[in-house]
Amino acid sequence: xxxxxxxxxxxxxxxxxxxxxxxxxxxxxxxxxxxxxxxxxxxxxxxxxxxxxxxxxxxxxxxxxxxxxxxxxxxxxxxxxxxxxxxxxxxxxxxxxxxxxxxxxxxxxxxxxxxxxxxxxxxxxxxxxxxxxxxxxxxxxxxxxxxxxxxxxxxxxxxxxxxxxxxxxxxxxxxxxxxxxxxxxxxxxxxxxxxxxxxxxxxxxxxxxxxxxxxxxxxxxxxxxxxxxxxxxxxxxxxxxxxxxxxxxxxxxxxxxxxxxxxxxxxxxxxxxxxxxxxxxxxxxxxxxxxxxxxxxxxxxxxxxxxxxxxxxxxxxxxxxxxxxxxxxxxxxxxxxxxxxxxxx
Amino acid sequence: xxxxxxxxxxxxxxxxxxxxxxxxxxxxxxxxxxxxxxxxxxxxxxxxxxxxxxxxxxxxxxxxxxxxxxxxxxxxxxxxxxxxxxxxxxxxxxxxxxxxxxxxxxxxxxxxxxxxxxxxxxxxxxxxxxxxxxxxxxxxxxxxxxxxxxxxxxxxxxxxxxxxxxxxxxxxxxxxxxxxxxxxxxxxxxxxxxxxxxxxxxxxxxxxxxxxxxxxxxxxxxxxxxxxxxxxxxxxxxxxxxxxxxxxxxxxxxxxxxxxxxxxxxxxxxxxxxxxxxxxxxxxxxxxxxxxxxxxxxxxxxxxxxxxxxxxxxxxxxxxxxxxxxxxxxxxxxxxxxxxxxxxx
Numbered sequence: 001x002x003x004x005x006x007x008x009x010x011x012x013x014x015x016x017x018x019x020x021x022x023x024x025x026x027x028x029x030x031x032x033x034x035x036x037x038x039x040x041x042x043x044x045x046x047x048x049x050x051x052x053x054x055x056x057x058x059x060x061x062x063x064x065x066x067x068x069x070x071x072x073x074x075x076x077x078x079x080x081x082x083x084x085x086x087x088x089x090x091x092x093x094x095x096x097x098x099x100x101x102x103x104x105x106x107x108x109x110x111x112x113x114x115x116x117x118x119x120x121x122x123x124x125x126x127x128x129x130x131x132x133x134x135x136x137x138x139x140x141x142x143x144x145x146x147x148x149x150x151x152x153x154x155x156x157x158x159x160x161x162x163x164x165x166x167x168x169x170x171x172x173x174x175x176x177x178x179x180x181x182x183x184x185x186x187x188x189x190x191x192x193x194x195x196x197x198x199x200x201x202x203x204x205x206x207x208x209x210x211x212x213x214x215x216x217x218x219x220x221x222x223x224x225x226x227x228x229x230x231x232x233x234x235x236x237x238x239x240x241x242x243x244x245x246x247x248x249x250x251x252x253x254x255x256x257x258x259x260x261x262x263x264x265x266x267x268x269x270x271x272x273x274x275x276x277x278x279x280x281x282x283x284x285x286x287x288x289x290x291x292x293x294x295x296x297x298x299x300x301x302x303x304x305x306x307x308x309x310x311x312x313x314x315x316x317x318x319x320x321x322x323x324x325x326x327x328x329x330x331x332x333x334x335x336x337x338x339x340x341x342x343x344x345x
Numbered sequence: 346x347x348x349x350x351x352x353x354x355x356x357x358x359x360x361x362x363x364x365x366x367x368x369x370x371x372x373x374x375x376x377x378x379x380x381x382x383x384x385x386x387x388x389x390x391x392x393x394x395x396x397x398x399x400x401x402x403x404x405x406x407x408x409x410x411x412x413x414x415x416x417x418x419x420x421x422x423x424x425x426x427x428x429x430x431x432x433x434x435x436x437x438x439x440x441x442x443x444x445x446x447x448x449x450x451x452x453x454x455x456x457x458x459x460x461x462x463x464x465x466x467x468x469x470x471x472x473x474x475x476x477x478x479x480x481x482x483x484x485x486x487x488x489x490x491x492x493x494x495x496x497x498x499x500x501x502x503x504x505x506x507x508x509x510x511x512x513x514x515x516x517x518x519x520x521x522x523x524x525x526x527x528x529x530x531x532x533x534x535x536x537x538x539x540x541x542x543x544x545x546x547x548x549x550x551x552x553x554x555x556x557x558x559x560x561x562x563x564x565x566x567x568x569x570x571x572x573x574x575x576x577x578x579x580x581x582x583x584x585x586x587x588x589x590x591x592x593x594x595x596x597x598x599x600x601x602x603x604x605x606x607x608x609x610x611x612x613x614x615x616x617x618x619x620x621x622x623x624x625x626x627x628x629x630x631x632x633x634x635x636x637x638x639x640x641x642x643x644x645x646x647x648x649x650x651x652x653x654x655x656x657x658x659x660x661x662x663x664x665x666x667x668x669x670x671x672x673x674x675x676x677x678x679x680x681x682x683x684x685x686x687x688x689x690x
Contacts, residue, residue, distance in 0.1 A: 193538055193539065193540065194538065194539050194552075194562055194566075195538065195562070195563065195566040195570070195571075196563060197563040199556075199562040199563060200556065200562075201553045201554070201555075201556035201557040202553075204549050204550075204552045204553035204556055204562070205549075205550070205553040207539075207549045207553075208546045208547075208549035208550040208552075208553055209546070210546075211544075211545065211546035211549055212546040217539060217540070217544040217545075217549070218540065218541060218542040218544060218649060221539075221540040222648070225540070225623070226540075226622055226623045226624075226625070227624075227625040228623045228624045228625060229624070229625065229626075230590060230624055230626065232624075233588075233621075233623065233624050236585075237582070237585045237586065237588070240581075240582045240585065241582065243578075243582070245575060276578075277571055278570070278571045278573045278578065279571075279572075279573045279574070279575055279577075279578050280571070280572040280573060280574065281574075281575060303567070304563060
C-alpha cells in the first residue's frame, strides 16, 4: 500500500466551502480523475448512506466519462441501502479474494468518506500488499492523517456527498437521476434528514438541485428512515424501556437477549443512539450495546454545545464532537455510573 | 361576518406552483395588501407551526410596509411555538373580548392556513357579528368552500408558509431573519421535516433561501421536534407499548390514565400518530386518544399510496388523503376491530 503524503487541502477550496456558498474541488483532484483511469473506490467499514451513496455517485460519474471503476468495502451493503442505484456493484474484500478478482488494473485508489486506509479494513486482508499508482482522499471527517497523494478533506462540510456533488459538477458530468438519488441519500443520512447543525443553506440548495434532477425526497426518506422491520420496531420499544436520565445524560442499552427476542441484529439499532435527544433537557444520549460478557460498544450523541468526543477518547474511542463511539469492558451498572460521572453536570 | 364569494384561484398561479418552479400570487391579492390597511389575520383553531409561522411572517411583512395588523386565534400559542418571532402578538378571541380590544379598525380579514371562517372558531364567539370590509384566504388545503373575496388556495403546495413566502417576495419586502425563521418553521412542520411527498425541489430551494436569510435549521428543528419534556417521552414509550399490527394497519392508543401518570396532556401527543409508519410493512397508522368514557379521538396517517380520508369520513371526520382525523363513540376493542376491517387488506 503506497501511502503518499501531502499537506492539508488547498486553502481556497476550504474557504469556498466554509463560507457555505460553493464548492471548488482542488484542481489536482479534478486532473487526477480526468487524466487517469482504473479507480479503486473504497469506503470505510460498517458503511453508512453517505459513504455508499457518495461512492456510487462518484463511480457512476467516472463511468460516464468512460473510466473504469471498482467499488469496494470490507462489509456488504446493508439491506437498508440496497435501493441505492449502482450499489449492486460493490464488492467486499472477501468477494475480491474468493473470486480472484483482478484489481491490478484499478491502480488509482480513491478513499471516500474516510481519510486513512485503516478505516477501510483493507490492510488486514490479503490485499494489503496491493500497490496503487496514486491515491486520492475525499472526506469531511476531522483528521490528523496525511494519507493520500491528493487530499480533499473538509470537516465543516455536512457530508462526503456534498464534496462528490462538487466533483461531479467540476468534471462536467450531467447530473442524472441515479447520481442525484445517491447524493441526496448521502445528504439525508449525514444531516439526520436536515436536522443537524451541519445543515446549511448550501446543503439545502444542493438538495434542491438533486431533487430537481430526479431524487425523490419522500421515497428516499422512506427507504432510509422508514423501512424498519416490525422486529426492529419491537426492539426499539424494548430499548426505550431501559431509559434512565441523570443530569441531562440519557442512557439506554440493548442486550443480546433483546436481539434474540425480536429476531434482530446490531444493524437494526442505527439511529437509536440519538433518539433520547428528542428531550429538551437531555444534552447527551448514550446507547450501550452488549457485545459479549461485560463487553459493550458505546455510541455517544450530544446537542451542539456539548462535546462527547472527549469522553469517547477516555475509553479509547473517537469520532465527532457530537457523535462518537468507543468500547468498554465492565459490568453494565458500573459502566453506566462511570458514564454519568464523566458526562453529567 | 361578510362572506364574499369568488371562484377558485387564478389558473396561472396554480400552474406556476404546481410545476414546482415559482410562485406567483394573484395580482388582486397583492393589490389588496398594498392598497388596504388594518389586517385581521386569523388562523385555524388548534394552530400548528405552519399556521402560526405563516401568520407571524405575513404580519411582520405587512408591518414593515407600514400596515397595521392583528394576529388572532381561538387558542393560545402552544408552548412548542412560543419561540416563533412575533408569536407574542397573537391574541385569542377570549383576549380580544375580555380586554375589550377594538378590532374595528382591522377591517380586512385574512385567513391563513384555512379557507373557511368555520375553521377559526370565530363564529362561535361574541365577535361573530363583526363586519369586515374585505376578506382574503391564503391556504393549501383542499376545499369546497367559496369563502373570501380573494382566494389563493393551492392544495398541491406543501405549506401555507410557501404561499406567504411568495407573497412576501411579490410585495417586495426584504426577507429578514425573523420572517425567514417563521417561514422555515412552517415548512418544517408541514413537510414533516422534508419527509412528506409534498417535499419538492422548490420546497428545498425556498428552505435554502430562508436559511440564507438567517433561519437556523438546527435550532428550529430542535425547538419544533426535539423539545419534548421527559413526561412526553415517557408517555411516548407507554403509547408504543400499546402497538398492535394487523394487515399493515398499526394501531396505538393513549388513555387519560397515561396522561395522569406522566403529567402530560393531549398537546403532548403531536406526531405520535405517524410514528408507526417508520415500519416498512405498515401502510396505515391509527392513533386513538381517549377523550371520555367510550369516547375517542382518532388520528389516521398513511403512506402516499393509501387514502385514509375515506375512512375518516365514514366516522364523520376529514382531512387530507394521508392525514385525517375523526371521533368515535365505542368501546376500544370494538373500535379497533372496526378500524382494522375498514382499513386493512
